[in-house]
Amino acid sequence: MVFLHKNNKFYKANIMNPISKAEENHLKAIFNLCEEFSKPASTNAIAKIMKTKAASVTAMIKRLSEKHPALVNHQKHKGASLTETGKKIATNLIRKHRLWETFLVEKLNFSWDEVHEIAEELEHIKAEKLIDRLDEFLGRPKFDPHGDPIPDAKGNFTFRKQILLTELAAHKTAVVVGVMDDSPSFLQYLDKLNLVLGAKVKILERIEYDGSNRILLNDKQEQILTNKVCQNLYVKTL
Amino acid sequence: MVFLHKNNKFYKANIMNPISKAEENHLKAIFNLCEEFSKPASTNAIAKIMKTKAASVTAMIKRLSEKHPALVNHQKHKGASLTETGKKIATNLIRKHRLWETFLVEKLNFSWDEVHEIAEELEHIKAEKLIDRLDEFLGRPKFDPHGDPIPDAKGNFTFRKQILLTELAAHKTAVVVGVMDDSPSFLQYLDKLNLVLGAKVKILERIEYDGSNRILLNDKQEQILTNKVCQNLYVKTL
DNA sequence: TACCATTTTTAGATTAATCTAAAAAATATT
DNA sequence: AATATTTTTTAGATTAATCTAAAAATGGTA
Numbered sequence: 328m329v330f331l332h333k334n335n336k337f338y339k340a341n342i343m344n345p346i347s348k349a350e351e352n353h354l355k356a357i358f359n360l361c362e363e364f365s366k367p368a369s370t371n372a373i374a375k376i377m378k379t380k381a382a383s384v385t386a387m388i389k390r391l392s393e394k395h396p397a398l399v400n401h402q403k404h405k406g407a408s409l410t411e412t413g414k415k416i417a418t419n420l421i422r423k424h425r426l427w428e429t430f431l432v433e434k435l436n437f438s439w440d441e442v443h444e445i446a447e448e449l450e451h452i453k454a455e456k457l458i459d460r461l462d463e464f465l466g467r468p469k470f471d472p473h474g475d476p477i478p479d480a481k482g483n484f485t486f487r488k489q490i491l492l493t494e495l496a497a498h499k500t501a502v503v504v505g506v507m508d509d510s511p512s513f514l515q516y517l518d519k520l521n522l523v524l525g526a527k528v529k530i531l532e533r534i535e536y537d538g539s540n541r542i543l544l545n546d547k548q549e550q551i552l553t554n555k556v557c558q559n560l561y562v563k564t565l
Numbered sequence: 566m567v568f569l570h571k572n573n574k575f576y577k578a579n580i581m582n583p584i585s586k587a588e589e590n591h592l593k594a595i596f597n598l599c600e601e602f603s604k605p606a607s608t609n610a611i612a613k614i615m616k617t618k619a620a621s622v623t624a625m626i627k628r629l630s631e632k633h634p635a636l637v638n639h640q641k642h643k644g645a646s647l648t649e650t651g652k653k654i655a656t657n658l659i660r661k662h663r664l665w666e667t668f669l670v671e672k673l674n675f676s677w678d679e680v681h682e683i684a685e686e687l688e689h690i691k692a693e694k695l696i697d698r699l700d701e702f703l704g705r706p707k708f709d710p711h712g713d714p715i716p717d718a719k720g721n722f723t724f725r726k727q728i729l730l731t732e733l734a735a736h737k738t739a740v741v742v743g744v745m746d747d748s749p750s751f752l753q754y755l756d757k758l759n760l761v762l763g764a765k766v767k768i769l770e771r772i773e774y775d776g777s778n779r780i781l782l783n784d785k786q787e788q789i790l791t792n793k794v795c796q797n798l799y800v801k802t803l
Numbered sequence: 804t805a806c807c808a809t810t811t812t813t814a815g816a817t818t819a820a821t822c823t824a825a826a827a828a829a830t831a832t833t
Numbered sequence: 834a835a836t837a838t839t840t841t842t843t844a845g846a847t848t849a850a851t852c853t854a855a856a857a858a859t860g861g862t863a
Contacts, residue, residue, distance in 0.1 A: 347849075347850090349849080349850065349851090369810075369811085370810075370811060371809095371810065371811080379851070379852085380851080380852065380853080381810070381811060381812085382811080382812070382813080382851090382852075382853080382854095383850070383851055384811095385811065385813085386812095386813095386849095386850075386851080387849095387850075387851090389812095390849075390850085403811080403812075403858085404810080404811055404812080404857090404858060404859065431695075431698075434702060435695070435698040435699060435701075435702055436698065437694075437698065441694075444692070445690070445692045445695055448691070448692075449687075449690060452683070452686050452687060453686070454682070454683045456675075456679075457669075457673070457683055460669075460673040460674065460675065461673060463673075464672055464673055585819075585820090587819080587820065587821090607840075607841085608840075608841060608842085609839090609840065609841080617820085617821070617822085618821080618822065618823080619840070619841060619842085620821090620822075620823080620824095620841080620842070620843080620844095621820070621821055621822070622841095623841065623842055623843085624819095624820075624821080624842095624843095625819095625820075625821090627842095628819075628820085641828085641841080642827090642828060642829065642841055642842080644841095
């Protein structure tokens with residue numbers, strides 16, 4: 328067993344150190360930021376996601392890299408990114424989150440706007456066997472209730488050629504496959520409009536005046552959608 | 566909002582204070598000890614269950630009763646017991662634990678010796694709606710995979726006239742309904758013997774020599790069971 | 804390039820949950 | 834009842850995760 332000596336403290340350098348919930352959440356935040364912006368995640372940005380302060384993030388990153396070397400890369404003032412091992416852990420958290428969301432919606436009849444918070448807790452349950460079995464029980468789903476891809480046990484995501492509804496050519500039929508914004512208020516609004524995953528949409532007309540769109544829903548119902556709604560809906564052409 | 570002043574510290578006296586995992590586990594330990602011995606739970610006994618030290622338990626009980634008044638009764642050196650509110654919380658934890666165990670066995674095909682640890686984590690997930698839905702999904706089961714009663718949402722347990730196999734009269738047929746000892750090793754041994762919940766048993770002969778019992782299992786198979794096994798098996802006569 | 808604004812880090816505190824060692828109280832034994 | 838043993842509590846530390854305020858570094862702009 329190796330020991331590191333930093334700041335007058337000894338830390339056991341051991342990957343087997345269990346990773347705490349707070350640490351897991353920081354890893355996930357760093358992962359998501361790095362994926363989105365393709366550059367190291369800033370302490371401020373991480374703090375915003377974690378609802379903590381930049382100083383706390385600095386402390387956490389320091390602890391993380393001392394306690395669990397080989398998870399996080401970071402140089403002072405240069406932001407943080409994940410190593411391959413770190414990415415694997417973050418991906419597994421996302422896998423768990425999305426599998427639990429799928430369970431909640433498919434098996435327990437939750438609606439898609441209610442599941443995020445609960446999955447946020449469930450994803451920290453450690454037993455790997457539980458997740459394997461859950462995955463199997465759900466029929467190894469590839470996408471969660473918001474249309475986001477569920478990585479497999481090895482961390483591979485299934486990609487789907489999806490575009491935003493704003494990018495769909497007029498008069499082409501497509502199917503709703505996901506949302507960009509998964510806030511409860513947006514999801515509830517979509518429910519009201521019957522714009523659930525799998526719904527068929529065709530743009531009938533784009534209105535110059537206010538950027539809104541007249542669409543045909545499921546081959547029968549006409550509907551006006553604002554540009555903002557269209558910018559947050561992923562569709563896939565048939 | 567009321568404030569209490571003790572030991573130079575201020576605590577918000579607010580039942581709405583979220584109860585931590587450690588606090589919940591202490592409540593559960595106190596509940597179980599009080600139920601089993603019908604007297605206040607000693608710090609030592611609690612510490613043993615919690616795998617901590619008596620001093621830590623004292624500190625925890627103090628914190629608990631200052632932060633969440635009306636959950637725990639306790640006088641110095643006299644042990645701790647729960648108020649009605651405290652009991653309700655403990656009962657709800659037991660409900661969650663046993664529902665999750667049922668889920669793991671019934672839906673995810675875990676065996677009855679594997680589920681305790683995982684349920685120990687799952688029981689701390691807070692969302693009440695989740696438990697209601699899970700209960701419904703499982704068909705509102707009354708007993709968990711070990712035969713222990715699952716309290717309903719109001720905290721009521723279903724009682725069953727069950728006796729230990731040691732107490733069963735010879736030549737009377739009964740059905741295995743539960744276990745007293747739910748350690749993995751015992752449960753795995755029972756699996757080997759085919760002594761699962763629902764198995765039919767009849768005592769053919771009690772052997773003076775070593776206290777063992779010759780039984781008939783499921784009307785066909787003869788089997789020797791030690792006294793220890795019989796002392797840990799609950800049965801119900803037909 | 805020098806200054807200013809922003810971002811990040813350090814320094815120093817706080818709180819929850821634990822520990823060990825010692826003191827105090829309760830219980831058991833002669 | 835006096836003493837010995839056991840149990841419980843107190844006192845004082847530790848660690849993880851957070852905070853605020855202040856110092857230091859970075860980056861953009863005059």
